[in-house]
Amino acid sequence: MKIIKAKDYNDMSRKAANIISAQVIMKPNAVLGLATGTTPIGAYAQLVKWYNKGDIDFSEVTTINLDEYKGLDGTHPQSYRYFMNEHLFNHINIDINNTHVPNGKDEDSDHACEEYNRIINKAGGIDLQLLGIGLDGHIGFNEPGTAFELGTHCVKLTESTIQANSRLFDSIDEVPKEAYTMGVKTIMQARKVLMIASGANKAEILKESFFGPVTPQVPASILQMHPDVILIADKEALSLIE
Numbered sequence: 001m002k003i004i005k006a007k008d009y010n011d012m013s014r015k016a017a018n019i020i021s022a023q024v025i026m027k028p029n030a031v032l033g034l035a036t037g038t039t040p041i042g043a044y045a046q047l048v049k050w051y052n053k054g055d056i057d058f059s060e061v062t063t064i065n066l067d068e069y070k071g072l073d074g075t076h077p078q079s080y081r082y083f084m085n086e087h088l089f090n091h092i093n094i095d096i097n098n099t100h101v102p103n104g105k106d107e108d109s110d111h112a113c114e115e116y117n118r119i120i121n122k123a124g125g126i127d128l129q130l131l132g133i134g135l136d137g138h139i140g141f142n143e144p145g146t147a148f149e150l151g152t153h154c155v156k157l158t159e160s161t162i163q164a165n166s167r168l169f170d171s172i173d174e175v176p177k178e179a180y181t182m183g184v185k186t187i188m189q190a191r192k193v194l195m196i197a198s199g200a201n202k203a204e205i206l207k208e209s210f211f212g213p214v215t216p217q218v219p220a221s222i223l224q225m226h227p228d229v230i231l232i233a234d235k236e237a238l239s240l241i242e
């Protein structure tokens, strides 16, 4: 694993955007695994800037997002489809048909998950998977205790995640209780993984994930077993790792 120390959030974002753009330059038809949350917003903004300067071409890129709230339509402002359109897809020359987010409106969990696994397989797997990390160590929406061998599946969100994500909703009651997420197995099959983290509240979980025991109780800890992981984090997030 490679740890890259960033000065601050902006520096982390630029460094991450550099790695994503290098991937697209080296393989114009790359399959990018993308993430939501507040952490990747700066990296997406940087990619949009470079796209506007003519430095990156997304016309052949395919994207596969990690997760989506079950029950939310892509037009809901808190859906991850909406987030991706707003922060990235609407501002670059990607073919929207090549952007994939689990279908939150499909009430049939088995169908929604099978469909997503089929999309991932058809794309030939993921070249570069971008990840944030939840305060409890979740990646995508793989919460503590999730079996490592799962593909896309439906999860019940933990109280801690509902609480943390409620800041983006009008009230905590509006936060969906379930989500569809790419499984740990699929994340581990990505050829390269890029995790980004920022802020002191991520320091403890980063230490646990990368230097503690590998256990489903800390889903991100499995990344210790991945052959090509880069962690880019700012000073605060790395404060417990030296």
Ligand code: GLP
Pocket: 035, 036, 037, 038, 039, 040, 066, 067, 131, 132, 133, 134, 135, 138, 139, 140, 141, 161, 165
């Ligand atoms: C959400 C997402 C995760 C994300 C995490 C951290 O629950 N499903 O993919 O990594 O939150 O979010 P943030 O970047 O806002 O801290």
